[in-house]
Amino acid sequence: MTTNYVRLEFPSKPENVAFARTAVSAFVSQLDPTVPELADISTAISEATTNIVVHAYPESEGLVRISATLIGQRVKIEVWDNGCGIFDPRSIRHFGTTTCNQDRMGIGLSLIEACMDHLEIETKEGEGTQLTMWKCLGQQRSDSGND
Amino acid sequence: MTTNYVRLEFPSKPENVAFARTAVSAFVSQLDPTVPELADISTAISEATTNIVVHAYPESEGLVRISATLIGQRVKIEVWDNGCGIFDPRSIRHFGTTTCNQDRMGIGLSLIEACMDHLEIETKEGEGTQLTMWKCLGQQRSDSGND
Amino acid sequence: MGIEIWRQGSWLVGELTGDLDIASVPVVRVRLERSLAKQEVDGLILDLSGVNFLDSSGLGFILGRYHQLAEDGGKTIITGIQGQVKRVFELSGLTELISRKESLPEALQAIREEK
Amino acid sequence: MGIEIWRQGSWLVGELTGDLDIASVPVVRVRLERSLAKQEVDGLILDLSGVNFLDSSGLGFILGRYHQLAEDGGKTIITGIQGQVKRVFELSGLTELISRKESLPEALQAIREEK
Numbered sequence A, B: 001m002t003t004n005y006v007r008l009e010f011p012s013k014p015e016n017v018a019f020a021r022t023a024v025s026a027f028v029s030q031l032d033p034t035v036p037e038l039a040d041i042s043t044a045i046s047e048a049t050t051n052i053v054v055h056a057y058p059e060s061e062g063l064v065r066i067s068a069t070l071i072g073q074r075v076k077i078e079v080w081d082n083g084c085g086i087f088d089p090r091s092i093r094h095f096g097t098t099t100c101n102q103d104r105m106g107i108g109l110s111l112i113e114a115c116m117d118h119l120e121i122e123t124k125e126g127e128g129t130q131l132t133m134w135k136c137l138g139q140q141r142s143d144s145g146n147d
Numbered sequence C, D: 001m002g003i004e005i006w007r008q009g010s011w012l013v014g015e016l017t018g019d020l021d022i023a024s025v026p027v028v029r030v031r032l033e034r035s036l037a038k039q040e041v042d043g044l045i046l047d048l049s050g051v052n053f054l055d056s057s058g059l060g061f062i063l064g065r066y067h068q069l070a071e072d073g074g075k076t077i078i079t080g081i082q083g084q085v086k087r088v089f090e091l092s093g094l095t096e097l098i099s100r101k102e103s104l105p106e107a108l109q110a111i112r113e114e115k
């Protein structure tokens, strides 16, 4: 089984969210995913990175680290920040936002869960958050009948 | 003047060359470059990364590090390896390859020079090589008349 | 990312293009709010057929406009969602709340017939 | 990346698609060499109109085929280069060495007239 990986590091600027999803998608393309699978990965990376820009470092800019590892037909993606951490554990499993921004819906983490096969969240108040997510690719191709 | 940067790290596998040029292009797109400018950056990254796969680590895999920094309308790109180094300094300024592969032309470094505004090479035998290149973007757009 | 805004009868139409995320939403929101502030409208059609990518920032922007319009009894219709955009809309449940038409011409036809 | 190979009279035509770099060249080279080994040809047309990106690995692959054909007096024509591919070809000077036609139909017309 061959493994391959990439690591990305950049400051938490809004304009880097598009970079992050494009770069991770370009890397994951090696596994020859279907178009919907690649779209789901873009969505998950976009949500995870946006949360860092908005929530992890609300007042200033901080570091974002993303790694993606290919293991057989699976991709494992880690998204790391050393920001404020998720202090209300209920925000993880429930719809809702902790930000007073009228236009945030509080569905970022739920979207990540829906787009990936598995999501794990490690967080510590004041120390940061790491999301680890997995997805098996080329699945929809073999399960014919699905769109 | 706002600055922004990304750092990439990955093993020197042929399939990561496409990742490298796509990721750097996606990042540099923030400066709203012209299509030919973006194509030149893709070419330069592809050549620099290919040289690492082929020459820096000829027998095995090694680490590739790329950083791209935006400074005003300029991008500075560094491509780093800790491979064998360029032992024949003549290979830098002259056409020609040191590899016994019939299909290599020895024009990779010349292409990088042609595609970027400036190229600097730091290399030490047995320790590795770092290319540093600059390009000013949005140039061709203001110099109207050029394609 | 861009938005082209024009008036169709008593409705406003916004045609969006590019990616709709945290970097592009602020630009598009300002332009649309400026247009909405300048005129009274019965409703808003947001055509997303030119949008390739949208995440929760984009959904939030659309939901925000929906609520803004609804305050004065205005309607919101979205058109042309496909691929990743459709997927995210359906996962979010927003398709239950906001009216949707296949295409912009279809939506324009519908508002014409309503009169 | 892919290559579709077919015969046109005494010539072989290879239509390339995708990116031509260090990862894709080996795949394409094996397929083309297998075809060239199986048959005698007067020449090779490589159509690059479906190639979006090419670097020195791609140039090396094409130059290698040019030399391989030339050994037996065969010709090589490239067609459909544009954008980044054209730029790299011109920077390399390979356009001075290898015949070029605007499009595949134009090249097919030219080899037909040569007879």
Ligand SMILES: Nc1ncnc2c1ncn2[C@@H]1O[C@H](COP(=O)(O)OP(=O)(O)O)[C@@H](O)[C@H]1O
Pocket (backbone or CB within 6 Å): A051, A052, A054, A055, A056, A057, A081, A083, A084, A085, A086, A087, A091, A092, A096, A097, A098, A099, A104, A105, A106, A107, A108, A109, A110, A129, C056
């Ligand atoms: N990286 C992070 N750092 C700190 N807090 C976070 C992070 N990601 C998510 N959160 C918290 O979890 C909540 C729910 O996140 P999410 O489901 O993405 O919704 P939204 O971003 O719309 O608020 C956020 O409101 C925030 O409080």
Ligand SMILES: Nc1ncnc2c1ncn2[C@@H]1O[C@H](COP(=O)(O)OP(=O)(O)O)[C@@H](O)[C@H]1O
Pocket (backbone or CB within 6 Å): B051, B052, B054, B055, B056, B057, B081, B083, B084, B085, B086, B087, B091, B092, B096, B097, B098, B099, B104, B105, B106, B107, B108, B109, B110, B129, D056
């Ligand atoms: N990163 C590197 N590490 C070691 N040697 C290198 C590196 N990059 C280039 N070289 C040396 O410089 C020579 C010229 O490189 P280049 O102009 O790219 O041509 P080519 O890759 O076709 O040989 C190579 O043949 C090689 O000896």
